[in-house]
Amino acid sequence: MKKLLALILLAAALAGGWYFASPWWAMKSLADAAQAGDTAALEEKVDFPALRASASDQISEATRRRAGQGGLLDGIGGVVAERVGREVANRAITPENVGAMVAGGAFASGLLPERLRGQDIGWNIERESFDYFRAIGTFEDGTAGPTLIFRRDGLGWLLTGVELT
Template structure:
């Protein structure tokens, strides 16, 4: 093998390695784009490939329970009826978690509409707009879809560790932040596994 041929082979090998490393690095960004598009389209089959629903459900349950606990702590010195309301809200954690651990819920989370822990809250439904025209509640009035924000949220995304990728959402300087957390599931596969409502 001539020196020129060897140098071409080495160059090609280096290029392949650099391209592979670039793809591995970009893989969570690609996964985020794919799951967001699938969730917006309510493509449940594709969403299932990118979301660990049992882990997401457990995370949502913990986060929403923590929200309600903080509310009870804040309202202890206030109106006793507010405490009763918070306790009723705690009983509704299960249905709220179930409504957000769906393609509709994933679409809401990835579009800047996280759960707030309000009794009867549900994410915008498919077909209600982009992501939803959430003003249409069922006739019973028991549940209410979240009103989407007027402006899309500011997002930042990046690695928290080698196997954890975090997307943080915030609507404005004074608004609360929250994060969607992805974990590596193989070399280039990622899954949404948790939400951190505290940013």
């Protein structure tokens, strides 16, 4: 009976440790791969089709919000901008650019305001559920950075989405 109780306690401790430590470990390993420029490791830790879809959806939504009040030219312009946004997301979401975003907070440092260039970015982990967590980026001066969305994949995690700021 004591062995069974010890086994149950050990299993509970391991499950609890995984629950609390695995998001931190996933984010650390992603950041390490990004800083090392290890594109093969980044490809293993990122679901690129899902990440591209996430970025494309955000670009499309931003385009729809900026569209005018529904004139014919606005509609045509919105469709063109949405397709261009989708193409930009498909081409911009690469292992190299994801590494740059994780290491520096932007897909390209030229997209960052001058005051943020060269600042380190820190990541705060927030659990969404058993299957999802978010890594919220914050620059040294407190400015909000991107938010990375991870989905559980077995006992590991994959980067599947981003909320661009």
